[in-house]
Amino acid sequence: MHPTDATMSEDGGGSEDEAGGVQSVDTAVRVLSALVDVGTPLSLKALAERAEMQPPKAHRYLVSLCRSGLAERDTASGGYSLGPLAVRMGLAAIRHLNVVREAGPTLASLRDELGFTAGLAVWGAAGPTFVRFEETNDALIISGRPGSVMPILTSSTGRVFGAYLSRSLTGRFLDRELAGVPHPGATPTGAAQRMTVDEVESLFADVRQHRMARVQGDLNPGLHGLSVPIFDHAGALAGVITVMGSAGLIDTSRDGRNARVLAARGEEVSRRMGWGP
Structure with missing residues (x-):
């Protein structure tokens, strides 16, 4: 110099x-x-x-x-x-942003920090589709693999998509679930049949209010989950990060440590995607 x-x-x-x-x-x-x-x-x-x-x-x-x-x-x-x-x-x-690339390291961090399986889902042709998992040894979740499709109403992952995506995308899947006919590839469940349209709207409004969805055995009686949205530079939903664990082990309360850590990590990924609140 x-x-x-x-x-x-x-x-x-x-x-x-x-x-x-x-x-x-x-x-x-x-x-x-x-x-x-x-x-x-x-x-x-x-x-x-x-x-x-x-x-x-x-x-x-x-x-x-x-x-x-x-x-x-x-x-x-x-x-x-x-x-x-x-x-x-x-x-x-x-143009160079990619939600899978940006969220990938966060999934491993969440798994290690919280001790529960973490997954990333995007909207696919069959609905909410997991594209990546970072797993623990929880026997209930080992069957989950990239390509797994989730229902909208009875999975925390699907509820985030339902809350933020246009009905032009989600409408036909919601209609099938409310009629008891899950969309192809989704895990069958009859729980959605007991929901009214008003209850569905209230559910999605609650997700948007807290920027988080949770389920406690709605899809699988032994499996609980928490999910948060990932937004892109335009504020559109780019993906969903979910942490899941066995009932009795994972705390899914919105004011619990798991929820706080997940919300913070999800916001970090959104910011890397160009999002600003």
Whole structure:
């Protein structure tokens, strides 16, 4: 490294911190983050406040960011927003997101942290379909494998899909379950037949309110489960993470440790998918 590299001023764009990073880039990211967080054009004063820097300093960075296309200035309002290059970078990142890849490491962490089997499901042609499991030695769950299809009304996994997906996708499956005819591949159950349409709507509203679904033997008398949604950058449901265990062993209360940990891990995956509350 050149002797003067480590002492160049921040505004010169060449200073490096002790860890080898470029301070000017870190500062520019603070400015960009302020634009991302708000989503609407910001005045120089408001942007500087959010980036926690003086307006003259923020302005110097904005000049360079606008020149590169990472930011742009609205001629009418004078405010600053993300530029075309920033938008292209965001779209490129979205195209590379994959819920299976993003959630995979979390499943293993959940299994190890909670001691229960964790699975990831996506919406498939036959309905809620598990695509990955991280299993414990629970004999009740060893039969579960990728490709297993869950009913909507009597599995915690299915209830999350039912709560967040459009009825244009879920309607025909719900009709079959309420009529006692599970969709192909799903585990047969007659429990759904005892539900009214109003009860179904109330069930889904409860899932949305708590951002979590739970079952206690609804599908399998010896099996309890908790499920949380995974959202993508647009706020759409991308998948569902479920932890499951034998009755008497797993606590499925919404204020219990399992629920708290699962909710936190699910939100982490959603954020990696580009979601923001």
